[in-house]
Amino acid sequence: MKYLLYLEFFTLIFLVSNCSKVDSRIIQETSEFEVVEPPSDFFLSSLCPSGWKTEKGSCVINYQYINSLEKNGGLGQTLPDVKLDPKVIDLGRYLFFDPILSGDKQLSCAHCHHPAYSLSDGRKQSIGKDGTGYGPERKNGVVLKRSAPSLWNVLYMKHLFWEGRAANLEDQADGPLYSPDEMGSSPTIIESRLNENPFYQKMFRQAYGLKGTKISAELVVDAISSFERSLVSFSSRFDKWSTGDKDALSEEELLGYNVFRSFVARCAECHPPPMFTNNVFATIGVLDSGVRDYGRETITGQDLLRGSFRVPSLRNIAKTAPYMHAGNLETLEEVVNFYNEGGGRGNGAPSDLRIHWHVRKMGLSQNEITSLISFLKTLTDESSMPKFPKSVPSGLPVALELESYHRSSKK
Numbered sequence: 001m002k003y004l005l006y007l008e009f010f011t012l013i014f015l016v017s018n019c020s021k022v023d024s025r026i027i028q029e030t031s032e033f034e035v036v037e038p039p040s041d042f043f044l045s046s047l048c049p050s051g052w053k054t055e056k057g058s059c060v061i062n063y064q065y066i067n068s069l070e071k072n073g074g075l076g077q078t079l080p081d082v083k084l085d086p087k088v089i090d091l092g093r094y095l096f097f098d099p100i101l102s103g104d105k106q107l108s109c110a111h112c113h114h115p116a117y118s119l120s121d122g123r124k125q126s127i128g129k130d131g132t133g134y135g136p137e138r139k140n141g142v143v144l145k146r147s148a149p150s151l152w153n154v155l156y157m158k159h160l161f162w163e164g165r166a167a168n169l170e171d172q173a174d175g176p177l178y179s180p181d182e183m184g185s186s187p188t189i190i191e192s193r194l195n196e197n198p199f200y201q202k203m204f205r206q207a208y209g210l211k212g213t214k215i216s217a218e219l220v221v222d223a224i225s226s227f228e229r230s231l232v233s234f235s236s237r238f239d240k241w242s243t244g245d246k247d248a249l250s251e252e253e254l255l256g257y258n259v260f261r262s263f264v265a266r267c268a269e270c271h272p273p274p275m276f277t278n279n280v281f282a283t284i285g286v287l288d289s290g291v292r293d294y295g296r297e298t299i300t301g302q303d304l305l306r307g308s309f310r311v312p313s314l315r316n317i318a319k320t321a322p323y324m325h326a327g328n329l330e331t332l333e334e335v336v337n338f339y340n341e342g343g344g345r346g347n348g349a350p351s352d353l354r355i356h357w358h359v360r361k362m363g364l365s366q367n368e369i370t371s372l373i374s375f376l377k378t379l380t381d382e383s384s385m386p387k388f389p390k391s392v393p394s395g396l397p398v399a400l401e402l403e404s405y406h407r408s409s410k411k
């Protein structure tokens with residue numbers, strides 16, 4: 001009975017808010033990233049990226065049903081009314097791909113948040129300083145404690161990092177930039193290098209109208225944050241279905257969605273649509289890779305929150321394996337089996353963890369497990385994947401294998 005009520009509640013929400021309008025702009029599931037030659041004179045683009053439209057010179061979210069996303073809950077707040085400057089986004093994109101920001105000029109944000117791996121790195125734990133290569137092939141450097149999250153929809157996250165130690169993207173960026181284990185840089189290094197670079201001087205003038213003033217590390221972070229905010233993903237087949245196209249999901253996927261929001265699996269309690277996160281912290285008992293990770297407790301000091309992490313969004317989840325803060329679950333099958341066996345309760349998690357009461361043995365059938373996984377795969381939409389600059393203003397090599405460039409330029 002409870003189960004039925006729950007289903008009806010969701011159906012009602014969808015009926016009220018979606019009015020069976022299908023958005024024809026929905027495009028999805030492009031896994032190939034695009035490599036572009038920068039304009040010879042390095043002019044910043046005044047066009048808004050995919051997923052955004054121009055309104056009075058600014059970029060605003062381009063989907064009408066964004067309003068229904070707000071009403072559908074899942075965020076516990078109204079979506080921020082984001083206005084971005086297209087030139088600043090574009091500048092942030094170059095900075096994101098340019099190793100010039102790291103102390104040894106070897107590492108860019110894109111090495112660990114790479115388009116080929118859906119803005120993550122395909123690794124269990126990321127490799128920072130002194131490593132070579134990018135993505136799963138990166139080797140020989142400092143192994144970080146945690147797995148790199150993808151950056152899709154970070155603009156909607158209330159807390160950043162797995163244990164939520166940063167409250168906004170501006171604070172977050174100081175982490176990788178200045179950590180000696182990661183990019184090992186400093187504001188002085190960044191400022192002196194960029195102010196000596198005529199391309200960057202020109203770009204900052206175009207983006208911020210700087211006249212005679214120097215480029216500051218704050219502006220660098222501001223531009224990167226704008227770029228990160230532009231990385232939206234809400235045009236998946238699930239969105240198509242939830243805005244009225246009833247053929248967008250197969251029967252198996254719909255069964256999977258019903259399992260997802262059922263009182264048995266309870267996935268939607270913590271990962272509610274539309275963002276598939278409730279933006280709070282929960283302990284599910286994932287085992288750590290190596291050193292013990294106390295998660296949110298290290299921030300608040302509450303032992304109740306020992307081993308709890310921010311509930312991650314599940315958008316593009318099929319593209320961002322391996323999973324969890326420790327990257328120790330390699331496939332969606334492993335994730336669903338982990339939950340089905342009772343999460344940490346069934347996996348020997350330390351006994352001092354207060355595992356959330358929604359996480360217990362489920363007894364899902366094989367058919368339910370397979371459907372649930374099929375449903376998770378309907379949350380893929382990489383249509384706002386940023387274009388990969390073939391070269392960057394510093395002239396340093398970007399995290400791009402020639403092979404993948406040929407692959408995408410053959411299209």
Ligand code: HEC
Nearest residue numbers: 108109112126127128146147148149160161162172176182
């Ligand atoms: C060496 C690999 C590496 C590099 C380089 C790197 N990151 Fe990360 N990034 C990570 C890892 C690992 C985490 C998770 C760390 C944690 O939670 O403690 C992370 C977390 C993040 C988050 C938080 C996402 C979320 O959902 O909470 C953002 C945003 C981010 N990085 C942006 C950047 C930016 C911008 C840069 C460049 C200035 C950058 N990263 C460089 C590995 C990297």
Ligand code: HEC
Nearest residue numbers: 265266267270282286309310311312323324325339356358
């Ligand atoms: C009590 C809240 C809660 C419930 C219920 C829950 N999750 Fe999670 N989920 C989390 C948290 C917290 C994490 C991150 C844990 C970590 O990294 O240690 C997570 C992580 C995940 C991840 C990995 C995300 C990534 O980016 O690595 C997937 C996939 C996932 N959950 C799917 C599900 C499915 C499917 C269900 C239902 C069977 C479910 N979750 C039920 C809280 C929950």
